[in-house]
Amino acid sequence: MSLIWRRHRTWVVPTLFIAPSIILFGVVIVASSLQSVWISFHDWDGFGPMQWIGLGNYEELLGDPQFYVSLKNNLIWLIIFMLAPPLGLAIALLVNQQIRGMRIVKSLFFVPLVLASVAVGIVFTWVYTPQFGLLALAFSAFGQKAPALLSDEHLVTFAIVIAAIWPQIAFCMVLYLAGINSLSEDLIGAGRVDGARGWNMLYHVVLPQLTQVTFIAIAITAIGALRSFDMISVMTQGGPFGSSQVLAYQMYEQSIFSYRFGYGAAIATILFIIMLVFILWYLSRIIRAEEWSN
Amino acid sequence: MLSLELKTIDKSFGAFRALKQVDLQVEKGEFIVMVGPSGCGKSTLLKTIAGLETPDSGEIIINGKDVTHAEPGDRGIAMVFQSYALYPHMSVAENMGFGLKMAKRPKAEIDAAVKRAAGILRLEDQLEKLPRQLSGGQRQRVAIGRAITRSPEVFLFDEPLSNLDAALRTQMRVELSTLHSRLDATMIYVTHDQIEAMTMASRIVVLNSGIIEQVGSPKQLYRNPDNYFVAGFLGAPRMNFFEAKVVGMRPGIAEIEVPAVGRIDIALNADAAPESGMTVAVGVRPESLRLAEGEEGFAAKIHLVEYLGRETIAYADASPLRCIGSETGTGNLTVHLPYVAELAAESTVRLTFDPNDIYLFGGKDRRTWSSAK
Amino acid sequence: MFPRPIPHTARGMRAIYMAMVIVILLIWLAPLFAIIMTSIRTSDDISMGNLWGWPTGFGLVENYVNVFTKTPMARYFVNSVVITIPSVIGVLILSTLAGYVLSRHKFRFSMLIFAIFIGGNFLPAQIMMIPVRDLMVQVGLYDTAWSLIIFHTAFQTGFATLFMRNFIAALPNELFEAAKAEGATSSQILMNVVVPLVRPALAALAILLFTFIWNDYFWAVVLTISDTVKPVTAGLANLRGEYVAAWNTISAATMIVAIPPVAMFFLMQRHFVAGLTMGAVKG
Numbered sequence: 002m003s004l005i006w007r008r009h010r011t012w013v014v015p016t017l018f019i020a021p022s023i024i025l026f027g028v029v030i031v032a033s034s035l036q037s038v039w040i041s042f043h044d045w046d047g048f049g050p051m052q053w054i055g056l057g058n059y060e061e062l063l064g065d066p067q068f069y070v071s072l073k074n075n076l077i078w079l080i081i082f083m084l085a086p087p088l089g090l091a092i093a094l095l096v097n098q099q100i101r102g103m104r105i106v107k108s109l110f111f112v113p114l115v116l117a118s119v120a121v122g123i124v125f126t127w128v129y130t131p132q133f134g135l136l137a138l139a140f141s142a143f144g145q146k147a148p149a150l151l152s153d154e155h156l157v158t159f160a161i162v163i164a165a166i167w168p169q170i171a172f173c174m175v176l177y178l179a180g181i182n183s184l185s186e187d188l189i190g191a192g193r194v195d196g197a198r199g200w201n202m203l204y205h206v207v208l209p210q211l212t213q214v215t216f217i218a219i220a221i222t223a224i225g226a227l228r229s230f231d232m233i234s235v236m237t238q239g240g241p242f243g244s245s246q247v248l249a250y251q252m253y254e255q256s257i258f259s260y261r262f263g264y265g266a267a268i269a270t271i272l273f274i275i276m277l278v279f280i281l282w283y284l285s286r287i288i289r290a291e292e293w294s295n
Numbered sequence: 296m297l298s299l300e301l302k303t304i305d306k307s308f309g310a311f312r313a314l315k316q317v318d319l320q321v322e323k324g325e326f327i328v329m330v331g332p333s334g335c336g337k338s339t340l341l342k343t344i345a346g347l348e349t350p351d352s353g354e355i356i357i358n359g360k361d362v363t364h365a366e367p368g369d370r371g372i373a374m375v376f377q378s379y380a381l382y383p384h385m386s387v388a389e390n391m392g393f394g395l396k397m398a399k400r401p402k403a404e405i406d407a408a409v410k411r412a413a414g415i416l417r418l419e420d421q422l423e424k425l426p427r428q429l430s431g432g433q434r435q436r437v438a439i440g441r442a443i444t445r446s447p448e449v450f451l452f453d454e455p456l457s458n459l460d461a462a463l464r465t466q467m468r469v470e471l472s473t474l475h476s477r478l479d480a481t482m483i484y485v486t487h488d489q490i491e492a493m494t495m496a497s498r499i500v501v502l503n504s505g506i507i508e509q510v511g512s513p514k515q516l517y518r519n520p521d522n523y524f525v526a527g528f529l530g531a532p533r534m535n536f537f538e539a540k541v542v543g544m545r546p547g548i549a550e551i552e553v554p555a556v557g558r559i560d561i562a563l564n565a566d567a568a569p570e571s572g573m574t575v576a577v578g579v580r581p582e583s584l585r586l587a588e589g590e591e592g593f594a595a596k597i598h599l600v601e602y603l604g605r606e607t608i609a610y611a612d613a614s615p616l617r618c619i620g621s622e623t624g625t626g627n628l629t630v631h632l633p634y635v636a637e638l639a640a641e642s643t644v645r646l647t648f649d650p651n652d653i654y655l656f657g658g659k660d661r662r663t664w665s666s667a668k
Numbered sequence: 669m670f671p672r673p674i675p676h677t678a679r680g681m682r683a684i685y686m687a688m689v690i691v692i693l694l695i696w697l698a699p700l701f702a703i704i705m706t707s708i709r710t711s712d713d714i715s716m717g718n719l720w721g722w723p724t725g726f727g728l729v730e731n732y733v734n735v736f737t738k739t740p741m742a743r744y745f746v747n748s749v750v751i752t753i754p755s756v757i758g759v760l761i762l763s764t765l766a767g768y769v770l771s772r773h774k775f776r777f778s779m780l781i782f783a784i785f786i787g788g789n790f791l792p793a794q795i796m797m798i799p800v801r802d803l804m805v806q807v808g809l810y811d812t813a814w815s816l817i818i819f820h821t822a823f824q825t826g827f828a829t830l831f832m833r834n835f836i837a838a839l840p841n842e843l844f845e846a847a848k849a850e851g852a853t854s855s856q857i858l859m860n861v862v863v864p865l866v867r868p869a870l871a872a873l874a875i876l877l878f879t880f881i882w883n884d885y886f887w888a889v890v891l892t893i894s895d896t897v898k899p900v901t902a903g904l905a906n907l908r909g910e911y912v913a914a915w916n917t918i919s920a921a922t923m924i925v926a927i928p929p930v931a932m933f934f935l936m937q938r939h940f941v942a943g944l945t946m947g948a949v950k951g
Contacts, residue, residue, distance in 0.1 A: 014854040015769040022766035022825045023781065029822035030788045033799035040798055047802075092692075094671055100686050106693055108937050112700065115933045117883035119901045120926045123908060124699045127706065127915060133719045135702045167699070179945035184670055190347045191380035195445075196368025196397035205393070207670050209384040228792045231885045235905055252794045257890075262798050269794040280790045284783050291782075349675070 034273070041266035047256075051263070058267035068268070071246045074158045075227055075275075078247065081162045082169060082226035086218040089173025090211075094203075097181055107178070114171040122235030125164035126151065151237055154244040161245055165232045169225055173218045180214035181207070213290075220283040227276050248272040296359050298323040298481035299344065299449050304353035306336075306343060313339045314350070315505040321449075321483070326475050328484045328492040330528070331502035337485045338453060340502070344483065345374050345451050358448045368397065373442035374451040377458065379434045381426040387437050388413075388422040394445040405444075412440040415477070432463050439471075443478070452484040456491065468494060489529050493517070501525050523661035526578050526654055527620070532608060532629045534578045534654070536619050541573045549655070549664075553577060555593045555616035559650050567664030569657050576619065576661065578654035581608070581631035583667070584646050592647030598627055600638045607636040613646065707731055707919035714916050731920040739911075740895045741921055744903030748882055748928075751816045751899050756877045758821040759828045760870055766825070767832025768858050772844060782833075785826040793886045801890055815891040816899070820881045828873055835869040836862060872939040879929040900925040 041058055043051040062068045096107050113121065128135040131149040140147035150160035184207060192206035208215070230249040233239060239246040239254060246254075248268055256265030299321040306314040313336045321327055329337040342348040344355060346367035355363045355370075362370040373394070381390050391412055392405040413419050416436040426434055435455060442450055455471075456464045472495050475482055486492060492499050493513045501508040501516065501524070509521040513529075520526035526534050542558065543550035549561050549569045569575060587593075595611035610627040617626035630646060638644065655665035674682050694701075709719065710727035718724065736742045770778055804815040839862070847857045888902035895903070904925050911917050 011854070012773075012775075015773050018765040018854070018858070019769040019781075022762045022829055025762070025818075025822040026785065026788060026825050029800060029803075029819060030791065030796060030826065031784065033796040033803070034788075034791055036799040037795050037797075092696075095689060095692065097669070097671060098674060098682075098685065099669075100674070100682050102686065103689075106689055108934065109693055110696060111933070111937075111941075112697065112930060115879055115883075115929045116700075116926050117885065117901050117904075117929070119883075119885045119904050120922050123904065123918065123922050124703050126908075127703055127919070128699045130915075133717070133915070135698060138720055175941055176945065179941070181670055185378075185380070186669075187376045187378050187380035188382065189670055190342075190345075190367075191374070191376060191382070191441075193347060193367040194345060194372065194374045195394035195441075196366070197393075198366065198368070201397060202670070206382065209382070212384075224790050230793065234885070234889070235908070249792055249794050253797070253890075256798060265794075266798055269792065269797065272792050273795040276790065276792055280787050283790070284787055287786060288779065288783060291779075 037266045038270050038273075040263055041270045043263045043266075045262045046260045047262050054263070058264050059271075061264065062267055062271065067243050067246060067251060070243060071248045071251045071268075074245065074247045075272075077158050078162055078165075078226040078229055079223060081159070082166055082222050083219070085166055085169040085222045086173045086177075086215060088170045089175075089218065090177045092170065092174045093177035093181055097178065110174060111171050113168040114175070116168065118165075118168075118231035119235050121164055121168060122232050125160075125167075126236050129160055152241055154241055157237060157241065157245040161232050161236055164236065165225075165229055169222055173222065176214050176218050177211065180211045184210055216286060217283075220279060220286075223279050224276060224283075227272065227279070248275075296323070297321060297356070298325070298358060299483070300354075300356040301340075301344070302354040302356070304340070304343060304350045304355070306339060306348060306350050313505050314343065317353070317505070317507055319500065319507065319510065321481060323481055324479050326472075326482045326484065326495060326497045327500060328486060328496035328498075329500045329502055330486055330489055330492045332528075333487065334504075335502040336505040337487075337502050341374075341451055341453055341483065341485045344449070345372055346370050368394075371448035372451055373445045373447035373449075374453065375435075375438045375442050375455050377454040379426075379438040379458075381434055381437055381441075383426050386423050386425060387418060387429070387440075390426070390437055391440045391444050394441065408444040408446075409440075412443040415443065415474070416440050431459055432467065435459065435467065439474070448481065450480055450482040452482065454486050455484075456486070456488070471495065489531065493529065499529075501528060503528075519666045520654070520663055522663055523576060523578070523656040526656070526663065530580060532581045532631060534580050535584070535628050536576050536578050536656075537616055538619060539575055539577045541569045541571050541575055544569065544571050549575075551575065551577065551655070553616065555613055557593075559653065561650070561653060561655050561665045562668075563655070563665050564663065566662070567655070567657070569655075569664060573657065575655055575657040575664070578656060579648050579652060580667075581629040582633070583648045583652035584628065584630040585632065585648070586636070587645035587647035590645070592645045594643055595628060595646045596643050597638050597640055600636075600640060602635065606634065607632045607638065609636070609638055611644070611646065703919045703922055706915050707923050709916045709919075711914070711916060714914065719915075727916055731916050732924070734917055735921045735924060739907055739917075739921065740898075741900070741903060741907070741924060743895060744898055744900040745924070747813065747897055747903075748899040748901075750813050751820070752878060752881045755817050755820040755824070755881050756874055758817070759824045759877055760874060762821070762825050763828030763832045763873070764863070764866065764870070765858070766829040767834075767836055768862055770829065770833040771837040772857075773854075782830070785829050789823075789826040789830075797890055804891055810891065811893050811897055813897055816884075816887060819887055819891065820884065824877055824880060828877065831873055832866065832869060835866055839865055868939070868942075871936065872942050875932055875936050875939055878932060882929055 040051070042053060042055055044054045044057065045051040092110060096103055096110065129150045131137060131147065136150070137147040148156065150156050188206060188210065189202070192202050197205055228249060229247055230253065233245055233247055233250045237245045239250050249272060252265045252268040252272065255261045255268060297320050301317055301319040304314050304317040317340060329340060331337050339348060343350050346362070346365060350363065353363070354361055357371050382393065385393065388409050391409045395405045395408060413422055416439060418433070418436055418440060421429060421433060426437065429437065438455070456467050459467060468491060484495065496513055498510060498512055499516050500510045503524050509516060509525045516525060517529055520529065523536070527536065537553065539551040539553045541549055542552045547563055549563055550558055551561060552558050563569070593613055593616065595613035597609055597611050599610045601608040609630045609632070611630060612626060613628050614626065616628070618628055628646070651668040653665065654663060654667060656662065657664050674685060706719065708726060708728040708731065709723060710725040710730065713719070713724055770782060800819060801810070804810040809815040809818070843861050844857060847861050852860070883901060885901040885905070888899045889905070892898045892902060898906070904921055907921055908918055
């Protein structure tokens with residue numbers, strides 16, 4: 002008995018160590034995701050039996066105008082969110098000076114990152130509140146009346162994106178600060194000797210060294226933009242009249258409020274496929290870096 | 296006109312004073328090597344000349360222009376870093392042309408300069424490659440090429456050979472010396488390796504704890520070191536130092552008593568100031584010691600013998616003669632014989648040296664009071 | 669250093685620079701200041717429409733006490749703690765075990781597992797929503813703290829395992845080789861070599877996990893309904909629905925939800941930042 006144990010013990014214990022994580026993650030996360038795809042091929046109200054309808058949900062989606070509104074909004078989210086890395090870099094460059102008190106300032110810039118998304122949503126809803134919000138206050142300083150952003154079909158998505166990008170910029174800032182502080186002193190010295198200054202130094206010497214950081218910032222920002230749910234749920238619930246709808250929220254609405262779980266699953270699957278592009282791109286870069294360093 | 300002039304350069308990092316009132320004058324075309332132990336300030340001095348560090352006081356004048364507060368790119372200098380510092384995302388050609396690009400020179404001029412440098416350094420076939428595709432030696436040549444294209448007034452080298460293996464280092468030493476004469480450029484070279492200093496320099500600057508101990512040609516520094524530090528720094532194996540006592544004084548001559556050896560008369564330098572009864576340090580280079588004939592000289596017990604192909608180094612205990620500051624075991628003499636000597640460890644031999652080969656050091660600064668003739 | 673450091677001697681320049689940075693900081697945090705200021709407005713001021721003028725009274729105590737007495741916020745707060753702490757502990761344990769195996773044992777599927785953990789972390793919550801909810805209903809854990817504890821432990825294990833894996837992989841190989849040469853088993857190496865050395869990583873990870881789990885909103889909304897189970901995030905959203913115009917109360921409630929992670933962050937900034945960069949930059 003002990004002979005068997007000794008022969009196999011090199012792999013038994015590690016397997017036991019890693020098993021709970023793999024099982025939990027596999028069942029709750031991976032299996033669930035695959036199951037959703039399965040459900041998307043059915044018609045289901047959550048109580049009764051599931052009815053196989055093949056691609057029926059998807060056909061309906063293609064004809065659903067709300068779907069296209071959601072897609073359009075997701076695209077707006079993605080594009081505007083791409084401002085987060087450069088703005089994060091700008092703030093990182095701004096605060097990277099050894100002046101007394103700068104450490105506290107850096108921490109304060111990080112704060113939006115630590116706030117709960119629901120808190121950020123409420124904070125900005127308050128900012129946008131007509132007549133009383135901060136926006137109204139700012140406009141009244143110029144003698145103007147602020148637009149009611151959250152009730153305006155054309156501007157609502159932009160208003161929400163600005164709220165959501167606030168913590169995202171802080172995140173990119175953290176990444177870039179770490180990156181800037183691991184730059185090679187010698188390379189910067191070589192740049193200075195070569196006469197590179199200011200913008201030239203940033204573009205030719207610094208940014209190329211930050212490629213890895215930029216890549217991660219963009220990938221995580223893109224994934225964050227597509228996944229956005231909390232802000233819409235807290236600020237507008239998709240309104241007014243579905244104009245701020247995004248795929249993530251539409252899926253939730255269809256499933257929980259309309260009891261159309263199959264249809265919701267189809268929306269989730271579309272979202273998943275779109276995000277898969279970014280996830281696979283990110284994974285391939287990471288794995289390549291891993292294997293290169295091994 | 297002087298290529299480079301440093302006037303009373305002082306530089307501190309917090310409480311640590313790295314450079315103390317450094318003065319230096321460099322003529323055009325000289326190959327100056329700055330040597331010294333770790334922490335002596337040589338790299339700091341080089342970076343200050345480059346403009347990567349700003350001195351707390353003093354002036355830096357390059358080719359007649361005061362550049363003390365000028366940007367590194369505006370000083371007419373080019374630098375080769377110890378780590379080469381090649382831009383990893385740029386090709387060899389782009390690396391070498393970057394400085395000119397920053398100076399907004401026309402493309403034709405940049406291409407011509409890059410081609411010329413590549414020709415001198417035999418990099419013509421590597422121009423499109425990235426640094427990571429090159430060997431260490433090739434990367435180093437690109438770093439040098441990057442400096443050449445800028446046609447600087449002064450080339451600065453920060454320990455460029457320390458990352459190379461021994462064989463490559465010897466080869467590069469020759470190449471750099473050749474480059475120097477070909478370009479007829481002023482070069483300031485920092486190293487901790489005194490062999491590089493001795494072989495490459497037109498003049499050596501010896502630094503110690505932020506001050507310049509001595510400046511001179513390799514021959515001058517080796518034959519006539521100004522003080523104990525310089526005498527002990529240049530020359531490998533290191534000069535043997537032992538304590539002796541001044542027992543008599545005559546005009547221009549000091550009579551010293553060396554344990555185990557006896558009394559020796561030493562002709563003094565003009566500024567020497569020994570006094571009777573004083574303890575002084577005597578220096579004898581390992582190559583000045585030889586095996587004695589018959590009963591001359593003094594007895595020494597061989598501790599360890601190292602054969603180096605065509606010469607021998609032996610470490611001997613010649614008590615009561617004891618070496619001070621010796622790295623080879625307390626008190627051991629180092630003997631360097633220019634032939635293969637059949638010496639057995641633990642055997643006793645007799646050693647001797649010519650009194651003319653003695654150095655005398657004394658006083659507060661341990662200045663040289665007598666040099667070998 | 670980049671950008672170029674402003675020399676210590678240029679005092680005037682440094683002062684002006686700092687002033688400029690502080691102005692930008694104030695604009696950056698303006699929305700937060702607005703909420704903080706509103707959370708100390710008295711109800712009278714609110715009903716009079718005096719939001720930004722000179723306050724007629726100091727409503728700090730009144731508002732915050734109201735949140736705890738007139739709303740279920742106290743209960744929500746307790747729920748959050750009940751959900752977050754066990755989850756964090758669970759993740760720390762599982763991820764250390766799994767991270768250790770992934771970093772020190774090369775086996776056929778390690779790359780695949782690595783990729784699944786990373787990828788899974790980026791999945792949109794919605795793709796798991798229905799089956800997870802369904803699972804909890806069937807197991808009878810729907811609308812209990814356990815459903816959230818199980819979910820968060822499962823989900824965060826992905827990110828946390830990678831984090832610990834990277835950290836353990838960076839430990840000096842000699843330690844492990846020496847231990848193996850002395851005949852130590854895997855579990856002995858884990859307990860005697862790894863655990864003592866990974867404490868800083870665990871601290872950083874604990875703070876990150878606390879923040880992620882405490883701040884979670886989506887799963888709180890999907891898996892809980894009753895006030896007795898809801899954590900503060902879902903609770904706060906509910907409150908907004910009920911107290912639509914009482915902005916002083918809502919602001920105070922928002923602050924209460926926001927404070928624990930912010931406090932933890934300030935107490936352990938270095939760990940937090942180290943954690944984020946370690947986790948993101950290395951994979």
